[in-house]
Amino acid sequence: MKVELKCISCGAVFPPSMVIYTCLKCGSLLDVVLKLDELQGIVSWNVFRARRFNVWRYRELLPVFDDSKIVSLDEGGTPLVKCDRLAKWAGVRSLYIKFEGANPTGSFKDRGMTVGVTKALEYGARAVACASTGNTAASMAAYAARAGLKAIIILPWGKVALGKLAQAVMHGAEVVGIEGNFDQALAIVRSLSEKHGIYLLNSVNPWRLEGQKTVAYEIIDQLGEIPDFIALPMGNCGNISALWKGLRELLELSLIDHTPRLIGVQATGASPVVDMFKSGSNIFKPVENPETVATAIRIGNPVNWPKAIRALRESNGLAEKVTDEEIIEAQQMIACLEGLGVEPASAASVAGLKKLVEEGALDADSVVVCICTGHLLKDPEQAVRVSRQPLKVKAELDEVERALSYIVSTAQAALLPSS
Ligand SMILES: Cc1ncc(COP(=O)(O)O)c(C=O)c1O
Ligand SMILES: [Zn+2]
Secondary structure, eight states: OEEEEEETOOOEEOOTTTTTSOOOOOOBBEEEOOGGEEEEEOOOOHHHTTTTGGGGGGGGGOOOOOOOGGGOOOOOOOEEEHHEEEEEEHOSSEEEEEGGSSSTTBHHHHHHHHHHHHHHHHHOOEEEEEEEESSSHHHHHHHHHHHTOOEEEEEEESSSSSHHHHEEEEEEEEEEEESSHHHHHHHHHHHHHHHTTTTEEEEEEEHHHHHHHHHHHHHHHHSSSSSSEEEESSSSSHHHHHHHHHHHHHHHSSSSSSSSEEEEEEEEEGOOHHHHHHHTTSOOOOOOOOOSSOGGGOOOHHHHHHHHHHHHHHHOOOOEEEEEEHHHHHHHHHHHHHHHOOOOHHHHHHHHHHHHHHTTTSOOTEEEEEOOOBBBBGHHHHHHHHHHOOOOOSSHHHHHHHHHHHHHHHGGGGTOOOO
């Protein structure tokens, strides 16, 4: 497979053998460019569908050169769930949730890590590192463990959800919490990895996005049609960049004849990309002190903002920001109406969709896929905090009946024999 690294700003090209994360000429982001013309007629939906449903179903489109080095936990192949009750709540005709919480470590990050950690082995790395709001840490720690690599994680102290921290430490990573935010952690880990020759696995690493782009392939593969919109939360903006790359590749390979429009959603306390996109400006203004209940997207200076803006503009997309209250309400609705447990950042996609429908920015007759990026159990403390608390009573039937009186009276009629 012919592959090169290409700067998105100055167009400089570098060979895939170079361990670089940004352009050596201008410092901008790099794209992994695949020569897709070689694959015309070789790949097709039928070829893909004859294989196991996971990230590696799309092997020809994943630029890994040594199959023996692939580090996989059978990631991807996540459910695409039709959500009719939630669709009604959000105000659209047809709504699907791509449930990325079903990945091995409970988030979409696994798609990127299977490729990213494989790359680390191909390059001969001994250790990998990342800054993280939690899910990247959990995923990288798991894949590094499987690959026999050391894992170093820098995170904002006290701002990472418990489930994610539990995963990182259980998988044996070295975890350092800084008295600062994610943006500062990322700046530190970039210097650290450069100085010490440790392989960096944040989403500035373009190979990681190669794995993450498979969510685009899967959505079309499963739906069998092209949705009008795909909505997702934006933090460091790797996922929206990857999604758009995947869709563009499908178009180039004539596996789709047009692309869906993207909807990027951020929290009001951390919305630099939404603000820039909506204003039509070409000047990016980072948010100094980002804040939101959705800690996974508590990011004020997303490294991939140029790719995110490109994705939103090229797809004729929409962007919206949502409050913490709107995020929590959407999280509860997804859980209570559809039985899907997602973490707050994931619910931002649905909250943003609802808001856009209310504003009239999105046609209610649309078919929409919302990517729900992480599992509810990632942040159990938040889930308990915002939910109705369990009742504690004595271990006696009448006490339990009294506590449940409001529900027992309505529920019992259905199953009791009629007199
Ligand atoms: C659950 C969840 N949703 C969304 C995001 C944002 O993804 P990205 O940083 O690729 O924009 C993250 C990133 O950590 C996440 O963990
Ligand atoms: Zn450049």
